Each structure stands twice: as C-alpha cells, then as structure tokens.
Amino acid sequence: MTDKRNDGSQARDPENYLIDERHEMIEGVRYDFLSSPVYAHQQVLGELYAAFRTNCLTEGKVVFAPLDVHFDKDNIFQPDLIYIANANRGIIRDGYIYGAPDLVVEILSASTGSRDKTIKKNGYEKFGVREYWIVDLAYRLVEQFVLVEGKYAAVATLTEEQTLTSPTVPCLSLKLGDILREDEGDDESEAKDKQGKVKETPENYLIDERYEIIEGVRYDFLTSPIYAHQRILAKLYLAFHKDCAADGEVLFAPLDVHFDENNIFQPDLIYIANANRGIIRDGYIYGAPDLVVEILSSSTGRRDKTLKKNGYEKFGVREYWLVDPVHRFVEQFVLLDGKYAAVATLTEEQTLTSPTVACLSLTLNEIFPPENE
DSSP, X not given: OOOBOXXXXXXXXXXXXXXXXXXXXXXXXXXXXXXXXXHHHHHHHHXXXXXXXHHHTTTEEEEESSOOEEEETTEEEOOSEEEEXXXXXXXXXXXXXXXXXXXXXXXXXXXXXXXXXXXXXXXXXXXXXXXXXXXETXXXXXXXXXXXXXXXXXXXXXXXXXXXXXSSOTTOEEEHHHHSOOOXXXXXXXXXXXXXXXXXXXXXXXXXXXXXXXXXXXXXXXXOXXXXXXXXXXXXXXXXXXXXXXXXXXXXXXXXXXXXXXXXXXXXXXXXXXXXXXXXXXTEEESOOSEEEEEOOTTTHHHHHTHHHHXXXXXXXXXXXXXXXXXXXXXXXXXXXXXXXXXXXXXXXXXXXXXXXXXXEEEGGGTSXXXXX
C-alpha cells in the first residue's frame, strides 16, 4: 500500500515509482502537484520569464516549469523558473537539467507553498543553487536568498514598490510593480474552493495530480516535458508577449481552461484578446480562448491531434496551432463555419502570421532550438 500523505507526498516504494503524473522527488519522497496553478501564478511567471529574456538574453538560459532538475536520484525538483548562466550550460543534457542552476524562483501557492519555503529551500541550498527567490502573491513581496559559504543568507524582502537586483544575474534589474500586478484572478483562496474538475464521485474526487478532462474522461500528464518542449513554449510566449501585450493576454501551461464540467483542458499556450477577457474569472479561464497552441510530445501528441483538436473546434477556439518539435513544423488551423480549416503547414524557414492575432508575425526558425539540444 502506498503511503499517501495530506501534503501530497508519498513514501518511496515500488508502487509509486510506476505512477506517471507530474511530481517531484525530495530526499526520496514523492510529492505530487495539485491540479492547475491559478491565473495569477501563471501571469507572474510569464512576466518574470519575459524580464529575464529581455535583459539577459546573451548571458544565459531561462526556462520555466514543468521541467525536471535532477540533483541526484532522490532529488528531482521542478522549480517555477530556472536561470542557467552560459558558463553553466553543461548541466543541460539528454533533454533535462542535471545539476544546480544558478538561480531558481518559486511562486507560492496554497498547495506547494509550505515545501517551497522549507524542504525545497533546504534542497536548493544543499545542492548549491546560488540564488533563490520566493514570490509571495498573497502579500505581494519577494524574498531573496543568496548562497554564502554553503548557507542561504536572506539578503532582502522586497515589496512591489521596490526594484530587485541580483548578484548572480547582474544583467537583471526588476521593478516588482511590473511583476506583482493586480489583475483578474488574483484571489487564489477563492479560486481554490471552486477548482473542482469533475463531478464529485468516489472514483475521481480525491485524486489531486495534474490532468485534463476530455468528454468526461480523465487524462493524466506524464512526468515532465523535456527541455526542447519548454524552450519552444518559452520562445512562443516571448513572441506573443513582445508583439501583442497591448492587444491581449498570453499565458502558458499548466492552467485550466474550463469549457464545461466534462471538458477542462490545459493547453501549452493560451492567447486571450482584450475583448474576450471576461472569460478570466475566479482564478481560471471559463470559455474559449482566441488561440491555443499545443507542442507535441510522445505522451500527449496523439490526443493533441485528435481529441483536443476536436474539443477546441467544438467549443469555438478560433485558431489552433500544433507545433511538432521533431519534424520542426507548425500546423495552423482556423475556425471557419464551426469547423477547423487547415490553412498552413509551415516549416522553420517560414514566417507564421495569424488572422486571429494580427499583431503577431513569427519567424519559425527563432522558436525551434538547435537540433543538438
């Protein structure tokens, strides 16, 4: 019998090593992630990512969750945001990260906040992560820790009126008011009470891992995406954020999109035009975004191309992209008279434009990583 605990942890035994939902391992104990982060969490994560990319593009790599960081076989973490300086890029190999990033960020949530502030902080210290930030949405502040002689020193607790600078990432100067914006969906505690994915039944009500519901059927996500998947997602997010920030909202997985009680999807990337922002409420999305993107992977590609494509069409998502990282092309579908028309299949030498998102012109060779990564 697996010892599943109230905090989402499970004792390490042969049973739970065969479970494939997204999770972390901390000192040999498995900790499951609880459903989807709320809108405010993903909005802040997106703004942080954009700030690192804008200011530190030539200095290092920045990627975001979910991506496994392997410290050793008993400690495999998924930080919200990861920064790796160019001199440290050797830790990226075989599609994941093996070793200590230079800086990690965790954004507190009701389900993971206690371990972010305790056992994960201890782990980052133990394995030599040079700098660690804890972003507290409830109190709108950032705690900054820097490794000094093998121990974390609390160097600052900064509010939204202040600017954060980093001894580890000198290229960055971050005005926290630009990150900790009050916006739709900020009330995580209210959202937490309303985030049930399916009808309450003995079979599904007590299961808390990340998953989707498609036509009433639960589909689990399999562990962590690989580095290439997250890099493509990051590049797409940055392109939307750079060109279309004034025209709408761009967000990335994991975030629930509620079409109805039997259809709750987690697209890789979500774009919502300003005129459609009313679908953002109670911490999640209720209704059809204007555009969604799925990046194919071995574990989810089939349903992205079939069940989810059918669902996005059925519920009126105006445009849908399928990104194939292996064959390095993008399929573009646009809703016409209630059905998706395949308007283009574009290779990395081409430029993608969108009838739904007129502000965007995307040179595809900029989103695909080098083939050796």
